[in-house]
Each structure stands twice: as structure tokens, then as C-alpha cells.
Amino acid sequence: MDLFLLETSIVPDRSLTFTFTVVIAGIGIVLATLAVLILIFAAFGKAVSSAEKKAKEREMKSSERAAVIPAPPEIETEAEGTLNEQDGIPGEVIAAISAAVYMVEGEGARIKSVTKNKAPEFKRNAWAQAAIIDNTRPF
Numbered sequence: 561m562d563l564f565l566l567e568t569s570i571v572p573d574r575s576l577t578f579t580f581t582v583v584i585a586g587i588g589i590v591l592a593t594l595a596v597l598i599l600i601f602a603a604f605g606k607a608v609s610s611a612e613k614k615a616k617e618r619e620m621k622s623s624e625r626a627a628v629i630p631a632p633p634e635i636e637t638e639a640e641g642t643l644n645e646q647d648g649i650p651g652e653v654i655a656a657i658s659a660a661v662y663m664v665e666g667e668g669a670r671i672k673s674v675t676k677n678k679a680p681e682f683k684r685n686a687w688a689q690a691a692i693i694d695n696t697r698p699f
Contacts, residue, residue, distance in 0.1 A: 649674055 565571065654674055661669050684692075 649676060 657674055658671060661671055
């Protein structure tokens with residue numbers, strides 16, 4: 561005899577209808593939970609997409625306002641009247657630097673000179689450079 565049956569005198573129901581009822585109830589609970597999760601994730605997706613759309617609209621409005629930024633004033637140097645192609649620096653580079661300084665510093669900024677920096681000279685041989693590249697490579 562079974563010890564559980566002797567201790568509790570509870571007889572398990574092993575009928576075919578009870579087994580099918582338990583299986584059908586289990587599948588129903590799993591499917592209902594899945595449907596609830598699908599609804600939650602769909603609502604979350606709609607909320608995120610609407611928030612992104614609102615952020616893009618705000619960005620577009622601010623970019624429309626930013627399009628009305630006044631042109632930077634003409635920047636002068638001490639020695640010459642205006643910056644020009646000096647020391648082999650193209651005018652486009654000087655214009656880009658001038659615009660960057662204007663955006664960071666504001667209207668009262670003055671650029672005194674624009675000169676090239678010399679590139680630092682490395683005194684490593686090719687094998688040492690290859691070892692450094694090999695040992696610092698990202699995974």
C-alpha cells in the first residue's frame with residue numbers, strides 16, 4: 561500500500577476526465593498569461609513610439625528656431641585686418657574654426673591667430689608599434 565494513502569486516507573483521482581480538465585486548465589492559464597503580456601508589450605511599444613515622435617517634433621521646432629541664428633561677426637587679428645589664408649591654411653578651415661569659436665564663446669570672442677600644429681614624431685620601430693596595436697585591440 562501507499563504510505564500517503566495510509567497517512568491521509570486521501571485517494572487521488574486518476575480518472576480520464578480529471579486529467580483532461582487539469583491539462584485544459586493549464587493550457588488556458590498559459591494562453592491567458594501570454595495574451596496579457598502581448599497587450600502589455602503592445603501598449604509599451606505605442607507609448608515609446610509616441611514619445612519618440614514628440615521628441616522629434618520638439619527637435620524639429622528647435623532646429624527651425626536655430627535656423628535663424630545670426631551670422632558670426634567678422635573676426636580680426638592683431639597684425640592684419642582679417643583672417644586670410646596664412647601659413648597654408650585653407651580659408652574653409654579658418655571659417656570653420658571661426659564659426660566654432662563664435663558658437664562656443666559668443667559674440668565678443670576674438671581669434672588672434674590660426675597656426676598649424678606640427679604632428680608629434682614617434683620614435684618607435686614598426687615591431688613595437690605592431691605589438692601595441694595587437695595588445696590594445698578591442699575584444
